[in-house]
Amino acid sequence: MSSPGQVNQGLLAALRVLREALKEEKLVLFLGEKISALPQPATLGDWWTSVQDESDVNPEKLKKLEEDYLQRLEDRPSLPHVALRTLGRFPLILTTNMDCLVERLVWAPQGIVGEALRIDQLNLLASAWPNLHHDVIVKCFGDSSLHARATVATKQRMEELCRSDGEEARFFEQLFNERSVLFLGCDPDQPLYSSALQRFAENSKTRHFVVVPARQRGVEERGSLSVLHVELDLPSLAQLLNPSAKPLLPPTDMTVPKTTKANTDVKQGGDNTPGCDVIQLLCLGTGKGTTAVLTGEPSSSMVVLHNSRPVLLVDVGLGVTQSLLHSVAPEKFPDAMFVTHNHSDHAGELPLVLGGTAQRRLLAGKPRVKLLCGPKVLEPLKIHRLSEMAYQMKPDDIADWLICDPEGDPIYLDDVKNFKLQAVESQHDIPCYGFLLYYKDELILGFSGDSGFNPELYDKIFSAPTVVVDGRTPSSQWHASFDEISAYSKSREKKPRAVYVTGYGTAAEYTTDDSAITRFERGLHYTLWSGENKCPELTSEGTN
Ligand SMILES: [Zn+2]
Incomplete structure (x- = not known):
């Protein structure tokens, strides 16, 4: 590990690999609950306490959580989502988040119309793989939409996936062998993520990356998984990895300088x-x-x-x-x-x-x-x-x-x-x-x-x-x-x-x-x- 100001060669090399993968637009993005509608700092378990009623998931609670988040955009723009647009294009996104913020804040401003699937609908993706005809987001736990509706069963399904040898697990293995996956906004030591990472990311034929905000920068190699410790927030990381992108204004910031001078932004x-x-x-x-x-x-x-x-x-x-x-x-x-x-x-x-x-x-x-x-x-x-x-x-x-x-x-x-x-x-x-x-x-x-x-x-x-x-x-x-x-x-x-x-x-x-x-x-x-x-x-x- 290196302290701030020092260059860590291993980290630098890993970031260069990431930058190249981003340019090719083949990187799969995995988003965790740090980039979600949950009040931060959120944990994965918070999703369930926030949206669950006695025996099942309450879609109304889920919708409200998302609506409240979108309403607050005016005072607090969603910088992580703006940063994701800066970072690059991801035809395939996996997420444990149950909101539709990616669709609304990442896809829509770019004119992308994609499809949301649940874990148990992975066969739809597997049958077309690797030809994605449109962008796909896999909601590991589902969401409040009709197509990918979340249930308590989907939560169990995700947990079982890490231990199972079924079709879905095999497709995940194939996916991780063929494509690099970048994990953002999730704690790799959280039990669900750590079992998923161990099962699919650490023993695959392709290198994967998980970004962990840290005060000391460095890389920790866990088999084929590189844990990148960076002391940057997501917008700064996006700028670092995609230097040709201009810093983007959040979608709610529509202010135009009142000047008669011509202005390019x-x-x-x-x-x-x-x-x-x-x-x-x-x-x-x-x-x-x-x-x-x-x-x-x-x-x-x-x-x-x-x-x-x-x-x-x-x-x-x-x-x-x-x-x-x-x-x-x-x-x-x-x-x-x-x-x-x-x-x-x-x-x-x-x-x-x-x-x-x-x-x-x-x-x-x-x-x-x-x-x-x-x-x-x-x-x-x-x-x-x-x-x-x-x-x-x-x-x-x-x-x-x-x-x-x-x-x-x-x-x-x-x-x-x-x-x-x-x-x-x-x-x-x-x-x-x-x-x-x-x-x-x-x-x-x-x-x-x-x-x-x-x-x-x-x-x-x-x-x-x-x-x-x-x-x-x-x-x-x-x-x-x-x-x-x-x-x-x-x-x-x-x-x-x-x-x-x-x-x-x-x-x-x-x-x-x-x-x-x-x-x-x-x-x-x-x-x-x-x-x-x-x-x-x-x-x-x-x-x-
Ligand atoms: Zn021509």
């Missing part, structure tokens, strides 16, 4: 503070080429929000519609779309989105959607991309096509002329355009579209306070590399406040920790501009 939730005028970017995806097809992660795309109202969708590649639907109802889809180019990961869902939107807007008596694109992209989209529906709907009947000529005047997105867009041509294997976006004549965003590193293009887009740029490894003529973007960014005298990289693929493919650039992250809101709204504008709903 990052949030999990959208903003709609009365009296404030806020423009944000919501990242819908960061996938490249085949990402959506091979992994299910959406292609790179983003939506511009004005006081939480979507005003511009940028690119509708494969997987983007689903991602958009997580935060925007179909009737709120923006009035304008910009399509950078005709690759499937940027325009693949255009026929479906345009077709659906056109019909909905027609029914609602709204004008056609504005489809913005560069001059050389117009024909590929209109004739080729939309040819599949040419006999049903003509391209000119389903959208107003606005050609954004880099040499011409900017195009206004809205009738009140708040937002205008100036296209810039990028360097790609087929014609492709990025843009500069202005709000009330102030430049707020520079976007490259898919592009190789091109100083002339970069000079234009880096004049904006916030830059979103295509980047990946390795560098090619058609896609800039992380190093090229970072080197250019560092070489500029006048630097943007933030340079976000998108189009890199999945989180695991963002392989740089260069601090000059930041990973654009699906589900996060990035504030482009905020100021006082002295003259509240009419929204499209309010104008007529």
